Amino acid sequence: MSWAGALTRRLLATPAYWWAGMLLAVGIAGLAWVSRTTPVEGALVVRQALVEHRQAGVLQVSEVELPHVWDEQSPRWEGEARYRLPWPAGLSYSGGDQAPLAMLLPRVGARYRVWLNGQEVADRFWSYEGFVDTSLVPQIVHLPRAWLAAEPVDNHIEIEVRGQPLRKSGLSQVQIGRADALVQRHADLMWWQVYVTWMVAAVSLMLGLMALLLWLNTRERLFGLLAAATFAWAVRLGLSPLETPPMSFEVWYYLQKLSFTAYCGFLYLFMWDLFDYRQGLIRSFVNGLLWLGPFWLAVTVYVDSYAMYWIWMAVITLTSAVALVKLFHRARWGLDANQRLTIVFGAATMATGVRDFAVVNMGFPGDADIRWMTVGSLMLMYALGWVMVRRVSAAMEQVRLLNTELSRKVGEREIELQRLFERLRHVESQRVLEAERRRLTRDMHDGLGSQLVQALNVVRGSGPQVDTAAMAAMLHHALEDLRMTLDSLEPMDGDLPTILGTLRQRIAPAMLAAGVELVWQVQEVPPIPGLEARGVLHVFRCLQEVFANVLKHAQAGRVTVSTRDLGGQVELCVSDDGVGLGRLDGGLSGGGGRGMGNIRLRAAELGVLVSFEEAAPGTCVRFLFPLQRHDPAGSG
Known part of the structure; x- marks a missing residue:
């Protein structure tokens, strides 16, 4: 191990x-x-051929070596040419051998026709009106045995080729022999020249898409360049094995x-x-x-x-x-x-x-x-x-x-x-x-x-x-x-009814002893923010002042304590049935007594609005507590 x-x-x-x-x-x-x-x-391989070609309107016949490329001739060949191929020496089909024969053209273009002993056996896009380039893929032509001559040497094979400017027009070496062997060879060439090309184009396209996505997410120049290169290569390979592209030759x-x-x-x-x-x-x-x-x-x-x-x-x-x-x-x-x-x-x-x-x-x-x-x-x-x-x-x-x-x-x-x-x-x-x-x-x-x-x-x-x-x-x-x-030190969490209930325990005996009826109409209201120990004591002092003035000066027989929820405010009202503000001569008389001033001062520290109103009969002291947090001026 x-x-x-x-x-x-x-x-x-x-x-x-x-x-x-x-x-x-x-x-x-x-x-x-x-x-x-x-x-x-x-x-067997045919490596030589006689070719007829017109140059400047004059028909010329010459013997050429295969492969023959028109663009390498001086001057460069254009138009059409007819190749005459000799039957390969040693290729015999006499006797009992009845195997089909074929001819493999690895490269011929841009379009062609084939004759065997004067009979046309192949026509590859000869009359097609669009752009054609048969040299992009290998070609195979089957040779019917019925059209073969009795003696192999008497066979005549002619290949007529029409070229395309700016392309490698001409004819490669030709192989003639058993159809089964050449068909297999043609399949191998198709795999290497066509299918592999498509596969590489697909891989290049996929790589380009990946690089493009990375570039879109990172904006790194390296990925952008890779995407551009692979996309260009995918286009190049995609156009290569097309015999009849859906466009003009120039495009x-x-x-x-x-x-x-x-x-x-x-x-x-x-x-x-x-x-x-x-x-x-x-x-x-x-x-x-x-x-x-x-x-x-x-x-x-x-x-x-x-x-x-x-x-x-x-x-x-x-x-x-x-x-x-x-x-x-x-x-x-x-x-x-x-x-x-x-x-x-x-x-x-x-x-x-x-x-x-x-x-x-x-x-x-x-x-x-x-x-x-x-x-x-x-x-x-x-x-x-x-x-x-x-x-x-x-x-x-x-x-x-x-x-x-x-x-x-x-x-x-x-x-x-x-x-x-x-x-x-x-x-x-x-x-x-x-x-x-x-x-x-x-x-x-x-x-x-x-x-x-x-x-x-x-x-x-x-x-x-x-x-x-x-x-x-x-x-x-x-x-x-x-x-x-x-x-006031007890935790009450801004609960006004609880605060008032605590105060009630302190003032109720004094009110009862003075013969004043205490009417309690306190309802449940939302908690008042910021009403902590200091604020509770201020409320106690304010109400203590109000009740003290009721007992001393109001000559009242009944005092009513009530609360209401007004939406954004909570109202606390203390009203009596006494003589009213106009006849008071004590701490609340004249609207500016010391008692009233103390109440206003403490209410201001709480951020509470307070008002003193005639109740007909009696007096009403109204407090409005805000339900939103308020930091009163001057609070320490």
Whole structure:
């Protein structure tokens, strides 16, 4: 188990670009094996042909080597040409061999017809009015045995080709032989040249959508460049295997070449940002190519100049080569995993393109019918996708770390704020307690203290004969004042009926002794905010003053206490059936007596409106308590 664990840890510690390099080596080895130049069993290759072609109105017949490309002729061929193919020596169908025969055309275009011994056996879009390019996909033509000559050497095969300007018109090497073997070969070519192309286009489109979504969410330039490059490559690949595109040749050619230009340019800028290069001359040159490309290619199509296209492709190829060289140059300064991965796959993709150019255009050994570049771009797409995922993962990890650090700092600040809050609350509680202590001291000094001083003065002034009745009354009054102060300290939570009920216990005996009927019409009302101990005592003092004046001056026989909920206010009304305000000569007379002034002063400290009204008969003192919090002016 120890050696297995060590091996596992060693494998997991291996950098991703090493694994990518090994996978690329296996993939390229697989491509080399698939595209080896082994002949198709049961088929022979035709490498020469006689071709008839009109130049300047003159019919010319010449022998050419296959593959034959019109654009490589001087002057360049246009129009139509008829190829006459010899029957391959050694391909016999005499005797008992009745196997069907066929002819494989890996590349022929842009449209063609085939005759076997004067009989037309294939017509591929010859009369089609729109744009056609049959060279985009491999072609297979079945040769009916009924039309074959008795002797193989007597067979005559003719292929008439109509070319398309700016396209590689002409004819590739032709294979003739057993139909079953060539059909399988045709299926293999279709898979490599068409289906793989569609698959890479789908992968590129998907990668582009992912990069676009990331760019929309992050606005990071790197993802925008990747989205532009992959979308351009998807367009390029999507247009490549279409024999009959739903557009004119000019539009198709322009879009295909422009998308390739955009792919190369945006991919270069993507790598530039990935490798964190500084702004330089080559980057400005690439930006210039992206701006110039649409105009250059439009002129190329308009003037039908294949030379302009070759110049443009040479510039793109040179720029790509310089980009690759700069990538390796950048490697001297150290690269991260994403950059190493991009270099590995970028070099592999470049190698597939070089291989295709060498085999197809320079005659190097290899199967020219199978292109490596598409598969190489697929590997590059996967590498770019991996780089994108790694970059997003790194960004998410960075965000996670930042969130963790932020949570830690917020937690520390919360603890610090909690400590400060506890200190402030302690200080505030101390301040409130000190204020309440001062208030109680002041109230007891002004109320109970003054009454006890008066009682002491009476005792001192009376000598040996003390008026016990007067002394008892004064002490009783002082005791009631003390009790009222203590009652105000009880928690009542702004409940006005409870406050009034407590006061009723204190004043009811005095009212009964004076022969005044107390009518109680107190209803349930909402709690009054801010009516705490200090406010309760103010209410007690105000009502004590009112009842005292009723007993002393009003000559009333009944006093009514009532409450009402007025919506935003609570009304407290104390009314009597006495002589009224106009005939009073005591503390409430004239509207400006000392008793009335004390009531107004205490009500103002509570933020309560108070009014004195004629009740006809009697007097009504009305208090209006607000139901919203109010900090009265001058409250301490």
